[in-house]
Each structure stands twice: as C-alpha cells, then as structure tokens.
Amino acid sequence: MKILFVAQNFQMGGIQKALINTLKEVSLYKHYEIDVFTFAEGVLMKDIPPNVNVYTGNLLLQLIATPFAEVKKRKNVWHIMLRIFCMIVVRLIGSNNLYAILLKTHSNNRLYDIAISYFNDVPHSYFNQGTNLFVDKFVKANRKFAWIHTDPLKANFNYDVCVITYKNYDRLFCVSEACKQNLMHFLPQYKNKIQVIYNFFPIEEIKELAWQYTAFEKGTMDLLSIGRIENATKRFELILHLCKLLKEASISNFRWRILGNGPDLLQNKRLAFELGVDDVVEFIGVCHNPYPFIRQSDVLILTSAYEGYPMVVGEALILETPVITTSFAAAREQISDGQNGLITSGNVEDLYPVIASVIENADSLQTMKKFIEENQYTNQKAQEQLVWEFDAK
Template identity: 25%
Template structure:
C-alpha cells in the first residue's frame, strides 16, 4: 500500500512543551506507513536530534533564534522576517521551491500559530489538521477573539489537549459538522521513559549543597522561560517567604527569551544563594524526583503536560488554577490547586513549609492513581485521525 504523504509545520524544535510532544509522537510512529516532511520556520532546537532519521526535515531559515536587537543582528533578523512573510503571503512560492511541488494527503499544523500557513495551502485536496496546545484566550502575543477562533473550523480536524479548550471550541460551533471536527486527545507521554530517565546516575542533584542546605525543602519548576510561566512571581514569593524566616530552595529548569530578565530579577531580589536557574536539559526528571515539591506558577496554560510528569514521579504538587489543572489534578485530589496570583502561590508554598503533613493525603491518592491514557493510545488515536480523516 502506498504511504500516506504528510506535511507537518511548526516554528522550530526548541524547548517548548508542544515541540517535545510532537517529537514524542514522531518517535512512536511506524516508519513503513507514512512519508513525512517536517517543515520548520527555523532549523534550530534541542529536539532536532530526536527526530527519527526517516522523517525529512525541511526549513525556511537556519540558525539559532535571535532574541536581541544588537545592530549586527538586525540585517539577519530582518531578512528572516521578510522571507517568512513573503512565503506566507505567497504560499505557491513555498510549495514550488522548498516543498518541490509535492502533493500531500494530509497537512498538519502542529501548533495554533501555523493555522493560516496550512489553511492557505495551494493544495486544496489535502486533509488539514491542527493541534491546539494553548488556551487561545490567553496566548503569548494576543488573546484570540471568537471570530479568530472560528477560523480554526476551516480545518478538517481540530485536536485539543484539554477539556477546557474543548468546551471553549464547542461553545462556538454552529452545526453538528463543526462539532464533529473537535477531538480531545491527551498529549503522548512516555511514562516508562520518564521513570527510567529519573534514575540516571550521571545527573547530579543538589550535590553542591551543604548538609544544611540539603535539609531545606526544595521546590522545582520546569518550563520555557517566558512571562506565561510566572517565574517572576515564583521568585518574588520565594523572597517574601525567606524574609519571613521560612528556609527553602528554588530550582527553575528551562531556557527561553526571558531567561536573562528572570536571572537579573533573581539578583535584584538577593536570592542567588537559594534560587538556581539550571537552564535547559532534555532530562529534568532526576531533579524533579529529588525535589520535595513540584510547583507550577503559570499565568496560563493549555494542558501543562509537566504536571503528568510530576504525577508519574509521585511528587507533591502545587499548581495555579490555569487551564487543564483541575482536570489533571482531579479537582485537587492529586495536588494543591491555588489561586492564579502571586498571593495564591505564596499561600500554597507557605502551606508546604508550615504544614508538610497536609500533603500526605496527596501521596496516598497518587499511590492508587492510574494515568487516564498511555503513550500507545494517544499515538494510535492521532494515527486514526490521519488515516481516516
């Protein structure tokens, strides 16, 4: 049987949750069934090395993301922006050059930001899929209106990752056909890999701390470093609790365009000795496992997969009440859900430091907890969409 030809589009394979989920999905696909072209706006990212070699990786620009406005960087930055805008406005040029007039059976926007790029494809016969990872009402650059969200119904299938996002889309449907386009699929998550990696003996956890430091409760948080994740709020709460005499440590694992700002804030607050910024790693699991608490300080999310990673490692969890959290933590049965504010984070961390026994109930519940999905089921469900769309 002839292989189904698929085009997948995403910005890059840097260090975001959507990028990690996409690569996990690709790694678990049968290579004899599909012919896949993965088109990146920017050929960069830590997850590039994990893309299976049978998948063809194409790109519009190459090199690392330019996050500064230094004079020497402006020409290259401007060229990239203009080139991408040109190809976006005249997609036939992209399809005739970079994609060499290939005819695809399925075109797949792996993130919501690729909506127009896929919907404007000159290949009218292809089936089109989009993967929504965020609450579009609260995205990084702008909040989507009803009218903007309605444009996603131009896709044949809209894959959403949480009940909250599903309900938001369903509130805008105008007929049964549109409702049938929406399908909720939990992100593919390799729990066996998480457990295995968490035992990696090469990863040192808090080895540099003194014996006294090791006795202090540690809160760890993992994510791309930009305002959405609320690491600024986390550090301010950390400082406030230290000033009140509550000794503890913070570890932030991740990288992103806001890294230097958060690092500078750490210095301004005078918490360099108690708060660590460990940068990006493809294996944060030993650090999560070694910590006393996992904390999610986000301002908004779609479905924070990292919480399922923390659940897999049976960690005590404190999370702001953002999209997906009530669903993942079973309305507070598996972890402490706090108000989505600096005050909420403060109250949650203070409870952890003053009433550690309070978290024993979560540990009991986590012992009996079984994931509502597994990697194989998630991958099979997406494959089913691709095969029978």
C-alpha cells in the same frame, strides 16, 4: 497511510517536546508512513524517531523560524544581517505575505492522506507563524488537521484570522477538554471540527532518564519550576515575590530551583538579588534532561497565567512528584485537587499560603506521592483518541 507533520522548529519548548512524543507514538504504527517538514532545526532534532523522514526549510525560512537569540549565538554576521533584513521586510509587507513567498518554494506534488499543522500561530508575533498557512495553501492532502496547544481565549486569538485560517481544515485538535470547550465558544461555526487528543508521554523513557544522574544534594524541601523564562504568560517573577514572603515569615528551609531560559531570565536574576532571595532561588538555565530534577524535587510548582495541557505536569506525575498549579483551563484534567496536587488561583496572595503549608507539612506531600504511585499515569486515552481520528474514513 501517508502523514505529514509541519513544524516551525525543534528548539527546546513544550510544543516541540509534544511533537517529539507524538512522533514516537505514531511511528510505532506500521501502517503510518510519516514525513516531517520543519522550517528550522533545533536541539530536539536528535530525538525524532529514525523511521520518520525529515525535510528542512531553506536558509531564509530557517532564519525566520529560529529565535533571534539563537541566531545571534551562532555569531555568523551574514545570518544575523539576513535575519534583521527579514524583520524589516515583515514590517513592510506583513508576516503572511513573507511566509507565503518563502513557503511556496517548498511545496511539492506529493499527496498525503493526512497533513497536520502542529504549531498554532502565536498571536501578535511576527515570526512564530506559518505552519497553518503551509498546510492550507501548499500541501496536497485528503484531510487536513490543525493542532491547538493553548487556551484560545486566554491567548487572545484573533477571531477574524481564525475564521479564515481554519476554514479549510477538517479537524481542529485541542490538547484538553477545557481548551476544546473554549475553542467551541470562540468559533461556534467550527464546533463539529473540534476534537481532543491529549499529549503523549514516553513514560518508560522518562523514568529511565530520571535516574541518569543526581541533580542536586537533597535538602529539607526542594521546590521546582520549569519552563520558558517569559513573565507575561509563565510569570516566573511571582516565584521571587513568593520567596520574599516566605522568608519574611521565617520560612527559609527550602530551595526553589528554576529550569529554563528565555527573554526575562536576566531580569528575574536581578529581581531575586533586589528582593534578597538569591540565597533560596537557583536559576539552573537550559537542561536537556530535566527529569532527575523532577524526580528528586518534593513538589513541582506551575505559576502560569494560562496553559493548554502542560507537558511538565504530566512528566511530574509520571515521576511521582506532586504538583501545585494555578487554575489554568485544563488544570482539573491533570490534577485531582488534594490528591496528586493542589490547584490555586494565580495571584501571590493565594499561592503563598498553599506553598507555605506544604513546606511546613511535608506529610501532605507524602500522602499525595502515595496516591500518584497507586494511580499510574498512562497514554491510553490519548492513544484511543489519535487512532480514532487518524484511521477514520
């Protein structure tokens, strides 16, 4: 069976990591021949299994599918000018038209059994687009699948665009049951196409990497948050306000580490200084192996406004680290409230007492760790879902 996955890039990110894990899983099945077409490369390219064939876009496609901050880091004036030119063009003719021009040159006559658009288009974005268009218009395949990694209602998907986009797809895969229900509510005419495939995790690899180095010297209470530092959805600025409240309550026997990079990193560093919490908050930046941090931390804390099926929660549970999370749509599909973690609303007023309580009562975290140890995380459900859909005739 010939399968094509189409990706925007392999930069560090949740969807990219989910794709790597999916490729590792499907590459184990001998009857699958797997191709990947990625518009642009990235640091995670090295993690693609060796038996997967990888094709990359031309220079212009690579430049528009790479975050501008990454392009600037290369200090190639010609590439920066080309990227700016593309930004001007897309404002004149629209994202769809620019992508259509570029993607047409990458089409070929190969017939696939399955073609998969693995990245959902980002609403209101100029450049985080294109995989749906490419699979729909420029790939020959017996069946076409689209993967949707977020809550379409919370992420403000455009109804009219989605109706057109998914018309020619045979399956729309959501990463959680909650997202499936929301997508069925959002696109009821496509409800028979909508199914769930949970994210995969390389469990043994994660456990091995978690012991690769010592991340930090253990303190009284070590808190951890991981993700793209982008406040609109991930809301990392809440952490700084929570730390201020904790310190005002004379709770300072903790260290809150934040892993990741993004457009709001500098702003959040400044806010930490202004609020006087830079002594308890540590911005680590990009970390290609975050697992030792997860393993050593007492609790992982997720402050997101919304999520699909966050990879970092599964990774924490694999490493037996309890999770405190906001009540995103699929939270209860990963967290059993009070057993392997705690679920709270997304506002500071509700997050604060929960976090203060676990800092002052470490025994509750030990009880959760014991539950996680006795209920090991597995990929069994995701494996059953994938094989059922991929091998269906």
